[in-house]
Amino acid sequence: MTHRTFHVIAVAAVFALSVAPAFAQADMNKVLRVVLPWADGGYDPQAADFFSNAVTRVIFDPLYTYDHLARPMKLVPNTAVALPEISPDGKTWTIRIKPGIYFADDPAFKGRRRELVAEDYVFAWKRVLDPRVRSTEFHVFDARFVGSESVLAKARESGKLDYDAPIEGLKAIDRYTLQLKLNFADTELLSNLTIPASAAVAREVVEAYGDASTWVMANPVGTGPYRLKEWRRGHRVVLEANPGFRDVRYPESSDPADEAITAKLKGKRIPLIGRIEIAIIEEGAPRLLAFERRETDYVTVPNTLASSVLDAPANLKPYLAEQGVRLARGIRPGIAYTYFNMEDPVVGGYTPAKVALRRAVSMGYNTPEEIKVIQQGQGTPANQIAPPTVSGHNDTLPARSIYDPAGARALLDRFGYKDRDNDGFRELPDGRPLTLKLSSSPLPIDRQIDELWLRSMNAIGVRIEFNKQKRPDLVKAAQLGQLQMFRSFGTTTTPEGFGFFGLLYGGHAGLSNVTRFKQPDYDRLYEQARGAPAGPEREALMHKMGDVANAYAPWLLGAFTYENVLVHPWVLGYKYNGFHPHPWAYFDIDTGKRAAALRQ
Secondary structure, eight states, X not given: OOXXXXXXXXXXXXXHHHSOOXXXXXXXXXXXXXXXXXXXXXXXXXXXXXXXXXXXXXXXXXXEEEOSSOSSOOEEESSBSSXXXXXXXXXXXXXXXXXXXXXXXXXXXXXXXXXXXXXXXHHHHHHHHOTTTOOTTHHHXXXXXXXXXXXXXXXXXXXXXXXXXXXXXXXXXXXXXXXXXXXXXXXXXXHHTTSGGGSOOOHHHHHHHOOTTOOOOSOOOOSSSEEEEEEETTTEEEEEEOTTOOOEEOOOOOOGGXXXXXXXXXXXXXXXXXXXXXXXXXXHHHHHHHHHTTSSSXXXXXXXXXXXXXXXXXXXXXXXXXXXXXXXXXXXXXXXXXXXXXXXXXXXXXXXXXXXXXXXHHHHSOHHHIIIIISTTOEEEOOSSXXXXXXXXXXXXXXXXXXXXHHHHHHHHHTTOOOSSSSSSOBOTTSSBOEEEEEEOSSHXXXXXXHHHHHHHHHHXXXXXXXXXXXXHHHHHHHTTOOSEEEEEEEOSSSOOHHHHHTTOGGGBTTTBXXXXXXXXXXXXXXXXXXXXXXXXXXHHHHXXXXXXXXXXXXXXXXXXEEEEEEOTTEESOOOOTTSSOOGGGOEEOHHHHHHHHHO
16 A cells, blocks of 8 residues: 555644643653554544554543543543433433533634534534444444434435434533433443544534545544644554643542552643654564564563563563563453354354354364464453453353364264365365355464464364455455454453444444344344343343354354553553553653663
8 A cells, every 4th residue: 555644734823823822731842652553544533443543532532531540440521521410210311511622723624713512422423323434333322312213214215314414312402511312221321432433523524524434534633632643554643732632630549559650640731742653563573672672662562472571470571670661461351253254155144054064163263272372371262252351241151162173073064064075175065165264464463373273174174265465454344244254353442341242233233243143032132231220130131142142153252362561661651451552641751761771
Protein backbone atom coordinates (compact mmCIF):
# COMPACT_ATOMS: atom_id res chain seq x y z
CA MET A 1 0.00 0.00 0.00
CA THR A 2 1.29 3.43 -0.90
CA HIS A 3 2.08 5.50 2.17
CA ARG A 4 -0.06 8.58 2.51
CA THR A 5 0.20 11.30 5.09
CA PHE A 6 -2.81 13.02 6.60
CA HIS A 7 -2.40 16.28 8.49
CA VAL A 8 -5.01 18.07 10.54
CA ILE A 9 -5.62 21.42 8.89
CA ALA A 10 -5.36 24.44 11.14
CA VAL A 11 -8.11 27.05 11.07
CA ALA A 12 -7.40 30.62 10.17
CA ALA A 13 -5.33 32.69 12.58
CA VAL A 14 -8.13 35.19 12.98
CA PHE A 15 -10.31 32.42 14.43
CA ALA A 16 -7.56 31.28 16.77
CA LEU A 17 -7.40 34.78 18.25
CA SER A 18 -11.10 34.73 19.05
CA VAL A 19 -11.19 31.59 21.21
CA ALA A 20 -10.89 31.44 24.97
CA PRO A 21 -7.47 30.73 26.56
CA ALA A 22 -6.40 27.10 26.39
CA PHE A 23 -6.97 24.85 29.39
CA ALA A 24 -4.48 22.07 28.59
CA GLN A 25 -1.29 22.07 30.59
CA ALA A 26 0.52 19.48 28.48
CA ASP A 27 4.26 20.00 28.09
CA MET A 28 4.75 20.16 24.34
CA ASN A 29 8.42 19.27 24.80
CA LYS A 30 7.50 15.88 26.21
CA VAL A 31 7.01 12.96 23.83
CA LEU A 32 5.57 9.53 24.61
CA ARG A 33 6.88 6.92 22.20
CA VAL A 34 4.58 3.96 21.61
CA VAL A 35 4.65 0.92 19.36
CA LEU A 36 1.57 -1.00 18.22
CA PRO A 37 1.26 -4.03 15.90
CA TRP A 38 -1.30 -2.13 13.84
CA ALA A 39 -3.56 0.89 14.23
CA ASP A 40 -4.24 1.61 10.61
CA GLY A 41 -7.93 0.99 10.15
CA GLY A 42 -8.69 4.64 10.73
CA TYR A 43 -10.07 6.68 13.59
CA ASP A 44 -13.83 6.88 13.31
CA PRO A 45 -15.03 5.77 16.77
CA GLN A 46 -18.17 4.11 15.45
CA ALA A 47 -16.21 2.03 12.92
CA ALA A 48 -12.61 1.67 14.18
CA ASP A 49 -10.97 -1.68 14.92
CA PHE A 50 -9.50 -2.78 18.27
CA PHE A 51 -6.00 -1.34 17.90
CA SER A 52 -7.15 1.84 16.19
CA ASN A 53 -9.40 2.40 19.18
CA ALA A 54 -6.29 3.06 21.25
CA VAL A 55 -6.12 6.28 19.22
CA THR A 56 -9.84 7.08 19.04
CA ARG A 57 -10.11 6.68 22.81
CA VAL A 58 -7.95 9.77 23.43
CA ILE A 59 -9.49 11.85 20.62
CA PHE A 60 -13.17 11.28 21.43
CA ASP A 61 -15.22 11.39 24.62
CA PRO A 62 -17.86 8.91 25.80
CA LEU A 63 -20.22 10.02 28.56
CA TYR A 64 -18.53 7.82 31.14
CA THR A 65 -15.13 6.31 31.77
CA TYR A 66 -13.31 4.21 34.36
CA ASP A 67 -11.17 5.73 37.08
CA HIS A 68 -7.55 5.32 35.98
CA LEU A 69 -6.37 4.11 39.39
CA ALA A 70 -9.36 2.42 41.08
CA ARG A 71 -9.29 -1.37 41.43
CA PRO A 72 -11.73 -3.01 41.13
CA MET A 73 -12.75 -0.86 38.20
CA LYS A 74 -14.89 2.14 39.12
CA LEU A 75 -17.14 3.82 36.56
CA VAL A 76 -17.16 7.63 36.79
CA PRO A 77 -18.66 10.51 34.77
CA ASN A 78 -16.59 11.84 31.88
CA THR A 79 -18.58 14.40 29.90
CA ALA A 80 -21.72 13.61 31.91
CA VAL A 81 -22.50 15.63 35.03
CA ALA A 82 -23.31 12.51 37.04
CA LEU A 83 -24.47 8.92 36.70
CA PRO A 84 -27.81 8.53 34.91
CA GLU A 85 -31.09 9.20 36.62
CA ILE A 86 -32.95 5.91 36.09
CA SER A 87 -36.65 5.22 36.60
CA PRO A 88 -37.68 2.45 39.04
CA ASP A 89 -38.41 0.03 36.17
CA GLY A 90 -34.95 0.70 34.68
CA LYS A 91 -36.34 1.74 31.29
CA THR A 92 -36.14 5.55 31.32
CA TRP A 93 -32.76 7.20 31.67
CA THR A 94 -31.94 10.88 31.95
CA ILE A 95 -28.30 11.93 31.40
CA ARG A 96 -27.08 15.49 31.75
CA ILE A 97 -23.98 16.71 29.94
CA LYS A 98 -21.47 19.23 31.25
CA PRO A 99 -21.74 22.56 29.45
CA GLY A 100 -18.63 24.29 28.18
CA ILE A 101 -16.97 21.29 26.48
CA TYR A 102 -15.77 22.00 22.94
CA PHE A 103 -14.67 20.03 19.91
CA ALA A 104 -11.14 20.58 18.65
CA ASP A 105 -10.91 23.33 16.05
CA ASP A 106 -11.64 22.16 12.51
CA PRO A 107 -12.63 23.80 9.20
CA ALA A 108 -15.84 21.72 9.23
CA PHE A 109 -17.14 24.16 11.86
CA LYS A 110 -16.66 27.13 9.51
CA GLY A 111 -14.83 29.38 11.92
CA ARG A 112 -17.01 28.94 14.99
CA ARG A 113 -16.20 27.31 18.28
CA ARG A 114 -18.31 24.16 18.42
CA GLU A 115 -19.72 23.14 21.81
CA LEU A 116 -20.52 19.53 22.67
CA VAL A 117 -24.30 19.07 23.08
CA ALA A 118 -26.64 16.19 23.80
CA GLU A 119 -27.61 15.90 20.14
CA ASP A 120 -24.02 14.86 19.32
CA TYR A 121 -24.53 11.66 21.31
CA VAL A 122 -27.88 11.04 19.65
CA PHE A 123 -26.22 11.37 16.25
CA ALA A 124 -23.29 9.14 17.21
CA TRP A 125 -25.50 6.35 18.52
CA LYS A 126 -27.66 6.46 15.41
CA ARG A 127 -24.42 5.93 13.47
CA VAL A 128 -23.78 2.73 15.45
CA LEU A 129 -27.23 1.52 14.35
CA ASP A 130 -26.90 2.75 10.75
CA PRO A 131 -26.64 -0.27 8.39
CA ARG A 132 -24.26 1.69 6.13
CA VAL A 133 -21.72 2.17 8.93
CA ARG A 134 -21.59 -1.59 9.68
CA SER A 135 -20.38 -0.93 13.21
CA THR A 136 -18.99 -3.98 15.00
CA GLU A 137 -20.49 -2.45 18.15
CA PHE A 138 -24.02 -2.62 16.72
CA HIS A 139 -24.96 -5.05 19.52
CA VAL A 140 -24.48 -2.31 22.14
CA PHE A 141 -27.60 -0.40 21.02
CA ASP A 142 -29.44 -3.04 18.98
CA ALA A 143 -33.14 -3.24 20.00
CA ARG A 144 -32.55 -0.99 23.00
CA PHE A 145 -34.39 2.21 22.11
CA VAL A 146 -38.14 2.47 21.85
CA GLY A 147 -39.08 3.28 18.25
CA SER A 148 -35.69 2.51 16.71
CA GLU A 149 -36.77 -0.59 14.77
CA SER A 150 -39.17 1.24 12.45
CA VAL A 151 -36.51 3.81 11.58
CA LEU A 152 -33.92 1.09 10.96
CA ALA A 153 -36.36 -0.95 8.86
CA LYS A 154 -36.75 1.99 6.52
CA ALA A 155 -32.97 2.40 6.41
CA ARG A 156 -32.52 -1.23 5.40
CA GLU A 157 -35.04 -0.80 2.60
CA SER A 158 -33.67 2.48 1.26
CA GLY A 159 -29.99 1.89 2.05
CA LYS A 160 -29.81 5.21 3.91
CA LEU A 161 -30.69 6.13 7.48
CA ASP A 162 -32.74 9.28 7.98
CA TYR A 163 -30.87 10.90 10.86
CA ASP A 164 -33.62 13.49 11.24
CA ALA A 165 -36.30 10.88 11.81
CA PRO A 166 -37.18 10.97 15.53
CA ILE A 167 -36.62 7.91 17.70
CA GLU A 168 -38.80 8.09 20.80
CA GLY A 169 -36.28 6.25 22.95
CA LEU A 170 -33.24 8.28 21.89
CA LYS A 171 -33.51 12.05 21.97
CA ALA A 172 -32.07 15.27 23.33
CA ILE A 173 -34.79 16.96 25.37
CA ASP A 174 -32.70 20.12 25.65
CA ARG A 175 -29.20 21.30 24.75
CA TYR A 176 -27.49 19.38 27.55
CA THR A 177 -29.91 16.55 28.41
CA LEU A 178 -30.34 13.09 26.91
CA GLN A 179 -33.44 11.02 27.50
CA LEU A 180 -33.42 7.30 26.78
CA LYS A 181 -36.50 5.09 26.75
CA LEU A 182 -35.51 1.45 26.64
CA ASN A 183 -37.42 -1.61 25.50
CA PHE A 184 -35.98 -3.48 28.46
CA ALA A 185 -33.91 -2.66 31.53
CA ASP A 186 -30.43 -3.11 30.09
CA THR A 187 -28.02 -4.10 32.85
CA GLU A 188 -24.88 -3.44 30.83
CA LEU A 189 -25.83 -0.27 29.00
CA LEU A 190 -24.06 1.96 31.54
CA SER A 191 -20.72 0.18 31.11
CA ASN A 192 -21.19 0.28 27.33
CA LEU A 193 -21.43 4.07 27.52
CA THR A 194 -17.67 4.02 28.26
CA ILE A 195 -16.59 2.45 24.96
CA PRO A 196 -15.21 4.48 22.03
CA ALA A 197 -18.19 3.62 19.80
CA SER A 198 -20.48 5.50 22.21
CA ALA A 199 -18.37 8.67 21.99
CA ALA A 200 -19.83 11.89 20.62
CA VAL A 201 -19.11 12.97 17.06
CA ALA A 202 -20.13 16.16 15.31
CA ARG A 203 -22.52 15.80 12.39
CA GLU A 204 -20.74 18.60 10.52
CA VAL A 205 -17.51 16.57 10.52
CA VAL A 206 -19.20 13.43 9.17
CA GLU A 207 -20.93 15.44 6.46
CA ALA A 208 -17.68 17.19 5.52
CA TYR A 209 -15.37 14.16 5.41
CA GLY A 210 -17.49 10.98 5.37
CA ASP A 211 -16.98 8.39 2.64
CA ALA A 212 -19.64 6.17 1.04
CA SER A 213 -20.09 4.37 4.34
CA THR A 214 -20.08 7.74 6.16
CA TRP A 215 -16.79 6.69 7.79
CA VAL A 216 -14.49 9.52 8.86
CA MET A 217 -11.26 7.60 9.28
CA ALA A 218 -8.65 10.20 8.35
CA ASN A 219 -10.24 13.30 9.87
CA PRO A 220 -11.19 12.49 13.47
CA VAL A 221 -12.43 15.56 15.36
CA GLY A 222 -13.38 15.02 18.98
CA THR A 223 -13.49 16.67 22.38
CA GLY A 224 -10.79 14.48 23.95
CA PRO A 225 -7.32 15.27 25.28
CA TYR A 226 -5.50 14.66 21.99
CA ARG A 227 -6.01 15.31 18.29
CA LEU A 228 -4.57 13.68 15.20
CA LYS A 229 -1.51 15.49 13.89
CA GLU A 230 -0.15 13.01 11.36
CA TRP A 231 -0.98 9.61 9.95
CA ARG A 232 1.25 7.66 7.58
CA ARG A 233 -0.46 4.40 6.80
CA GLY A 234 1.41 1.33 7.94
CA HIS A 235 4.16 3.38 9.50
CA ARG A 236 3.42 6.16 11.95
CA VAL A 237 0.70 8.04 13.85
CA VAL A 238 1.33 11.29 15.71
CA LEU A 239 -1.02 12.85 18.23
CA GLU A 240 -0.69 16.24 19.89
CA ALA A 241 -2.39 17.60 22.97
CA ASN A 242 -5.67 19.35 22.26
CA PRO A 243 -5.09 22.98 23.34
CA GLY A 244 -8.79 23.49 23.98
CA PHE A 245 -9.23 20.44 26.21
CA ARG A 246 -11.28 21.12 29.33
CA ASP A 247 -9.95 21.20 32.89
CA VAL A 248 -9.63 17.55 34.01
CA ARG A 249 -7.47 16.64 36.98
CA TYR A 250 -5.39 13.57 37.73
CA PRO A 251 -7.41 11.29 40.07
CA GLU A 252 -6.70 10.61 43.71
CA SER A 253 -6.38 7.11 45.16
CA SER A 254 -6.69 5.60 48.63
CA ASP A 255 -4.70 2.52 47.62
CA PRO A 256 -1.19 2.63 49.21
CA ALA A 257 0.12 0.86 46.09
CA ASP A 258 -0.65 4.02 44.11
CA GLU A 259 1.32 6.35 46.37
CA ALA A 260 4.27 6.54 43.98
CA ILE A 261 1.90 7.69 41.22
CA THR A 262 -0.26 10.10 43.16
CA ALA A 263 2.62 11.73 45.02
CA LYS A 264 3.85 13.27 41.77
CA LEU A 265 0.72 13.55 39.66
CA LYS A 266 -2.34 13.96 41.91
CA GLY A 267 -4.35 17.03 41.03
CA LYS A 268 -2.42 17.94 37.88
CA ARG A 269 -4.30 18.77 34.72
CA ILE A 270 -4.31 16.14 32.01
CA PRO A 271 -2.97 15.46 29.49
CA LEU A 272 0.57 15.83 30.78
CA ILE A 273 2.51 14.90 27.62
CA GLY A 274 2.32 17.16 24.58
CA ARG A 275 3.02 14.66 21.82
CA ILE A 276 2.49 10.93 21.26
CA GLU A 277 4.45 9.22 18.51
CA ILE A 278 3.10 5.78 17.57
CA ALA A 279 5.19 3.45 15.43
CA ILE A 280 3.37 0.66 13.59
CA ILE A 281 5.49 -2.51 13.71
CA GLU A 282 3.63 -5.71 12.91
CA GLU A 283 6.21 -8.29 13.99
CA GLY A 284 6.86 -8.92 17.66
CA ALA A 285 10.65 -9.21 17.66
CA PRO A 286 11.26 -5.71 16.22
CA ARG A 287 8.73 -4.25 18.69
CA LEU A 288 10.59 -5.77 21.61
CA LEU A 289 13.95 -4.74 20.17
CA ALA A 290 12.76 -1.13 19.89
CA PHE A 291 11.95 -1.20 23.60
CA GLU A 292 15.32 -2.70 24.53
CA ARG A 293 17.02 0.03 22.50
CA ARG A 294 15.01 2.62 24.48
CA GLU A 295 13.28 3.77 21.30
CA THR A 296 9.85 3.19 22.87
CA ASP A 297 8.72 3.84 26.42
CA TYR A 298 6.70 0.71 27.11
CA VAL A 299 5.78 -2.43 25.20
CA THR A 300 3.38 -5.34 25.43
CA VAL A 301 5.58 -8.40 25.10
CA PRO A 302 4.38 -10.85 22.43
CA ASN A 303 3.80 -14.16 24.19
CA THR A 304 5.98 -15.86 21.59
CA LEU A 305 8.93 -13.92 23.04
CA ALA A 306 8.05 -14.13 26.74
CA SER A 307 10.96 -16.43 27.62
CA SER A 308 13.45 -13.88 26.28
CA VAL A 309 12.45 -11.32 28.95
CA LEU A 310 10.98 -13.48 31.73
CA ASP A 311 12.29 -16.24 33.94
CA ALA A 312 9.65 -18.77 34.98
CA PRO A 313 7.08 -18.34 36.21
CA ALA A 314 6.90 -14.57 35.66
CA ASN A 315 10.00 -12.75 36.81
CA LEU A 316 11.94 -10.14 34.88
CA LYS A 317 15.31 -11.28 33.65
CA PRO A 318 18.15 -9.61 35.59
CA TYR A 319 19.36 -7.48 32.68
CA LEU A 320 16.00 -5.72 32.57
CA ALA A 321 15.51 -5.46 36.33
CA GLU A 322 18.94 -3.84 36.64
CA GLN A 323 17.80 -1.11 34.24
CA GLY A 324 14.79 -0.33 36.45
CA VAL A 325 12.32 -1.77 33.94
CA ARG A 326 8.98 -2.63 35.55
CA LEU A 327 6.80 -5.63 34.70
CA ALA A 328 3.01 -5.21 34.67
CA ARG A 329 1.07 -8.42 34.22
CA GLY A 330 -2.52 -9.66 34.13
CA ILE A 331 -4.99 -11.94 32.35
CA ARG A 332 -6.34 -10.30 29.21
CA PRO A 333 -10.10 -9.71 29.31
CA GLY A 334 -10.46 -11.59 26.07
CA ILE A 335 -10.43 -14.94 24.35
CA ALA A 336 -8.59 -16.31 21.33
CA TYR A 337 -10.74 -18.52 19.13
CA THR A 338 -10.95 -19.90 15.62
CA TYR A 339 -14.38 -19.55 14.13
CA PHE A 340 -16.15 -21.70 11.60
CA ASN A 341 -18.32 -19.82 9.09
CA MET A 342 -21.74 -21.32 9.81
CA GLU A 343 -22.88 -20.51 6.26
CA ASP A 344 -19.95 -22.33 4.63
CA PRO A 345 -20.99 -25.47 2.70
CA VAL A 346 -18.17 -27.56 4.22
CA VAL A 347 -17.92 -26.58 7.90
CA GLY A 348 -21.20 -24.72 8.39
CA GLY A 349 -24.66 -26.00 9.22
CA TYR A 350 -26.51 -27.46 12.20
CA THR A 351 -27.00 -31.14 11.28
CA PRO A 352 -25.36 -33.76 13.53
CA ALA A 353 -22.74 -34.53 10.86
CA LYS A 354 -21.70 -30.87 10.55
CA VAL A 355 -21.57 -30.43 14.32
CA ALA A 356 -19.49 -33.60 14.55
CA LEU A 357 -17.00 -32.25 11.99
CA ARG A 358 -16.49 -29.00 13.92
CA ARG A 359 -16.19 -30.79 17.23
CA ALA A 360 -13.68 -33.27 15.79
CA VAL A 361 -11.56 -30.47 14.32
CA SER A 362 -11.61 -28.74 17.69
CA MET A 363 -10.62 -31.95 19.47
CA GLY A 364 -7.87 -32.55 16.93
CA TYR A 365 -6.14 -29.18 17.25
CA ASN A 366 -3.29 -29.36 19.77
CA THR A 367 -4.18 -26.36 21.96
CA PRO A 368 -1.91 -27.53 24.84
CA GLU A 369 1.10 -27.43 22.51
CA GLU A 370 0.16 -23.97 21.27
CA ILE A 371 0.03 -22.68 24.86
CA LYS A 372 3.23 -24.42 25.94
CA VAL A 373 5.41 -23.82 22.87
CA ILE A 374 4.02 -20.93 20.82
CA GLN A 375 2.49 -18.92 23.69
CA GLN A 376 5.45 -19.98 25.88
CA GLY A 377 3.26 -20.92 28.78
CA GLN A 378 1.52 -17.55 28.94
CA GLY A 379 -2.02 -18.87 29.04
CA THR A 380 -4.50 -21.54 30.07
CA PRO A 381 -6.93 -23.50 27.88
CA ALA A 382 -10.17 -21.59 27.31
CA ASN A 383 -13.08 -23.68 28.54
CA GLN A 384 -15.90 -21.18 27.84
CA ILE A 385 -16.84 -17.95 26.07
CA ALA A 386 -16.30 -15.42 28.88
CA PRO A 387 -12.77 -14.95 30.27
CA PRO A 388 -12.04 -15.12 34.03
CA THR A 389 -11.94 -11.35 34.60
CA VAL A 390 -15.52 -10.51 33.50
CA SER A 391 -19.12 -11.25 34.41
CA GLY A 392 -20.58 -14.38 32.86
CA HIS A 393 -17.51 -16.51 33.55
CA ASN A 394 -18.42 -19.88 35.07
CA ASP A 395 -15.89 -20.75 37.77
CA THR A 396 -17.28 -24.27 38.18
CA LEU A 397 -16.13 -25.51 34.77
CA PRO A 398 -12.88 -27.50 34.77
CA ALA A 399 -9.95 -25.60 33.25
CA ARG A 400 -8.80 -28.21 30.76
CA SER A 401 -8.32 -28.61 27.03
CA ILE A 402 -10.59 -30.82 24.93
CA TYR A 403 -7.58 -32.00 22.88
CA ASP A 404 -8.21 -35.67 22.04
CA PRO A 405 -6.98 -36.76 18.59
CA ALA A 406 -8.08 -40.38 19.11
CA GLY A 407 -11.57 -39.21 20.03
CA ALA A 408 -11.57 -36.88 17.01
CA ARG A 409 -10.73 -39.75 14.66
CA ALA A 410 -13.45 -41.91 16.17
CA LEU A 411 -16.04 -39.13 15.85
CA LEU A 412 -15.16 -38.55 12.20
CA ASP A 413 -15.41 -42.26 11.47
CA ARG A 414 -18.80 -42.47 13.20
CA PHE A 415 -20.31 -39.71 11.04
CA GLY A 416 -18.96 -40.95 7.71
CA TYR A 417 -15.88 -38.75 7.24
CA LYS A 418 -13.65 -41.54 5.93
CA ASP A 419 -10.64 -41.94 3.63
CA ARG A 420 -12.28 -43.63 0.65
CA ASP A 421 -9.40 -43.32 -1.83
CA ASN A 422 -6.58 -44.29 0.58
CA ASP A 423 -4.64 -41.03 0.06
CA GLY A 424 -4.39 -40.42 3.81
CA PHE A 425 -7.13 -37.80 3.92
CA ARG A 426 -10.81 -38.13 4.66
CA GLU A 427 -13.68 -37.26 2.35
CA LEU A 428 -17.09 -35.85 3.16
CA PRO A 429 -19.84 -38.42 3.94
CA ASP A 430 -21.13 -38.09 0.34
CA GLY A 431 -17.66 -38.83 -1.07
CA ARG A 432 -16.73 -35.30 -2.12
CA PRO A 433 -13.32 -33.90 -1.07
CA LEU A 434 -13.01 -32.50 2.48
CA THR A 435 -10.65 -29.52 2.68
CA LEU A 436 -10.45 -26.98 5.47
CA LYS A 437 -9.37 -23.46 4.52
CA LEU A 438 -7.90 -21.45 7.38
CA SER A 439 -7.18 -17.76 6.83
CA SER A 440 -4.27 -16.20 8.68
CA SER A 441 -1.80 -13.34 8.45
CA PRO A 442 1.86 -13.56 7.35
CA LEU A 443 3.08 -12.71 10.87
CA PRO A 444 5.54 -15.17 12.48
CA ILE A 445 3.10 -16.27 15.20
CA ASP A 446 0.47 -17.10 12.61
CA ARG A 447 3.02 -19.04 10.59
CA GLN A 448 3.84 -21.08 13.70
CA ILE A 449 0.16 -21.67 14.38
CA ASP A 450 -0.37 -22.71 10.74
CA GLU A 451 2.36 -25.35 11.13
CA LEU A 452 0.68 -26.66 14.27
CA TRP A 453 -2.67 -26.77 12.48
CA LEU A 454 -1.09 -28.73 9.63
CA ARG A 455 0.43 -31.30 12.00
CA SER A 456 -2.76 -31.53 14.04
CA MET A 457 -5.04 -32.05 11.05
CA ASN A 458 -2.65 -34.53 9.40
CA ALA A 459 -2.86 -36.56 12.61
CA ILE A 460 -6.64 -36.96 12.23
CA GLY A 461 -6.59 -37.29 8.43
CA VAL A 462 -8.10 -33.93 7.50
CA ARG A 463 -6.62 -31.88 4.65
CA ILE A 464 -6.10 -28.19 5.43
CA GLU A 465 -5.01 -25.24 3.25
CA PHE A 466 -4.08 -21.70 4.24
CA ASN A 467 -5.20 -18.35 2.90
CA LYS A 468 -2.52 -15.76 3.73
CA GLN A 469 -3.41 -12.05 3.72
CA LYS A 470 -2.77 -8.98 5.86
CA ARG A 471 -4.89 -9.12 8.97
CA PRO A 472 -6.92 -5.93 8.30
CA ASP A 473 -7.92 -7.37 4.92
CA LEU A 474 -8.91 -10.64 6.56
CA VAL A 475 -11.04 -8.82 9.13
CA LYS A 476 -12.97 -7.10 6.33
CA ALA A 477 -13.42 -10.39 4.48
CA ALA A 478 -14.61 -12.05 7.69
CA GLN A 479 -17.31 -9.43 8.17
CA LEU A 480 -18.51 -10.12 4.62
CA GLY A 481 -18.70 -13.86 5.29
CA GLN A 482 -15.97 -14.70 2.77
CA LEU A 483 -13.75 -16.85 5.03
CA GLN A 484 -14.34 -20.46 6.00
CA MET A 485 -12.17 -20.41 9.14
CA PHE A 486 -10.33 -17.53 10.77
CA ARG A 487 -8.47 -17.11 14.02
CA SER A 488 -9.83 -14.13 15.92
CA PHE A 489 -9.72 -12.53 19.34
CA GLY A 490 -12.67 -11.23 21.28
CA THR A 491 -11.99 -8.64 23.95
CA THR A 492 -13.81 -6.12 26.11
CA THR A 493 -13.00 -2.72 27.55
CA THR A 494 -15.38 -3.15 30.51
CA PRO A 495 -15.69 -5.71 33.34
CA GLU A 496 -19.06 -6.77 31.92
CA GLY A 497 -18.84 -9.96 29.89
CA PHE A 498 -22.20 -10.04 28.15
CA GLY A 499 -20.70 -8.62 24.95
CA PHE A 500 -18.82 -11.88 24.40
CA PHE A 501 -22.15 -13.69 24.10
CA GLY A 502 -23.30 -11.10 21.57
CA LEU A 503 -20.55 -12.38 19.26
CA LEU A 504 -22.77 -15.41 18.64
CA TYR A 505 -26.22 -13.78 18.64
CA GLY A 506 -28.05 -14.33 15.36
CA GLY A 507 -29.25 -10.74 15.16
CA HIS A 508 -25.63 -9.60 14.94
CA ALA A 509 -24.67 -11.90 12.05
CA GLY A 510 -22.30 -10.13 9.67
CA LEU A 511 -21.46 -7.47 12.26
CA SER A 512 -19.88 -8.53 15.54
CA ASN A 513 -21.09 -12.09 14.83
CA VAL A 514 -18.71 -12.87 11.97
CA THR A 515 -19.33 -16.58 12.63
CA ARG A 516 -22.92 -16.07 11.40
CA PHE A 517 -24.16 -18.45 14.10
CA LYS A 518 -27.98 -18.42 14.24
CA GLN A 519 -29.55 -20.80 16.69
CA PRO A 520 -33.06 -20.17 18.14
CA ASP A 521 -32.36 -21.48 21.65
CA TYR A 522 -29.21 -19.38 21.94
CA ASP A 523 -30.95 -16.26 20.61
CA ARG A 524 -33.87 -16.71 23.03
CA LEU A 525 -31.50 -17.00 25.99
CA TYR A 526 -29.56 -13.96 24.80
CA GLU A 527 -32.71 -11.87 24.59
CA GLN A 528 -33.73 -12.99 28.07
CA ALA A 529 -30.32 -12.27 29.54
CA ARG A 530 -29.89 -8.78 28.08
CA GLY A 531 -32.98 -7.61 29.95
CA ALA A 532 -32.36 -9.51 33.19
CA PRO A 533 -31.02 -7.72 36.27
CA ALA A 534 -27.43 -8.37 37.29
CA GLY A 535 -27.20 -11.34 39.60
CA PRO A 536 -27.49 -15.13 39.73
CA GLU A 537 -30.41 -15.34 37.26
CA ARG A 538 -28.54 -13.46 34.57
CA GLU A 539 -25.32 -15.38 35.20
CA ALA A 540 -27.26 -18.65 34.86
CA LEU A 541 -28.67 -17.53 31.49
CA MET A 542 -25.16 -16.71 30.23
CA HIS A 543 -23.94 -20.12 31.40
CA LYS A 544 -26.80 -21.78 29.45
CA MET A 545 -25.78 -19.81 26.35
CA GLY A 546 -22.31 -21.21 26.82
CA ASP A 547 -23.74 -24.74 26.93
CA VAL A 548 -25.63 -24.18 23.65
CA ALA A 549 -22.53 -22.78 21.97
CA ASN A 550 -20.50 -25.73 23.20
CA ALA A 551 -23.08 -28.14 21.79
CA TYR A 552 -22.99 -26.64 18.28
CA ALA A 553 -19.25 -25.76 18.28
CA PRO A 554 -19.20 -22.62 16.08
CA TRP A 555 -15.85 -21.74 17.70
CA LEU A 556 -12.71 -23.64 18.46
CA LEU A 557 -11.79 -22.11 21.81
CA GLY A 558 -8.11 -21.29 22.19
CA ALA A 559 -6.63 -19.79 25.34
CA PHE A 560 -7.08 -17.24 28.05
CA THR A 561 -3.72 -15.54 27.82
CA TYR A 562 -1.56 -13.48 30.12
CA GLU A 563 -0.41 -10.02 29.11
CA ASN A 564 3.08 -8.86 30.06
CA VAL A 565 3.94 -5.17 29.74
CA LEU A 566 7.47 -3.79 30.14
CA VAL A 567 7.70 -0.16 31.26
CA HIS A 568 10.84 1.98 31.35
CA PRO A 569 11.53 3.74 34.67
CA TRP A 570 11.04 7.25 33.26
CA VAL A 571 7.36 6.57 32.46
CA LEU A 572 5.22 7.99 35.28
CA GLY A 573 1.57 7.20 35.96
CA TYR A 574 1.48 3.72 34.44
CA LYS A 575 -0.82 1.19 36.14
CA TYR A 576 -1.78 -2.06 34.47
CA ASN A 577 -5.30 -2.08 33.10
CA GLY A 578 -6.26 -4.95 30.83
CA PHE A 579 -9.49 -3.21 29.85
CA HIS A 580 -7.82 0.03 28.77
CA PRO A 581 -4.17 -0.73 27.98
CA HIS A 582 -3.20 2.69 26.56
CA PRO A 583 -4.46 5.51 28.84
CA TRP A 584 -1.98 7.99 27.41
CA ALA A 585 -3.58 11.09 28.92
CA TYR A 586 -2.56 9.82 32.38
CA PHE A 587 1.10 9.21 31.60
CA ASP A 588 4.00 11.55 32.24
CA ILE A 589 7.67 11.42 31.31
CA ASP A 590 10.64 12.12 33.57
CA THR A 591 12.75 13.69 30.83
CA GLY A 592 15.85 13.87 33.00
CA LYS A 593 15.75 10.17 33.80
CA ARG A 594 15.15 9.32 30.16
CA ALA A 595 18.05 11.50 28.99
CA ALA A 596 20.39 9.89 31.52
CA ALA A 597 19.41 6.41 30.34
CA LEU A 598 19.97 7.33 26.70
CA ARG A 599 23.48 8.52 27.52
CA GLN A 600 24.44 5.16 28.96
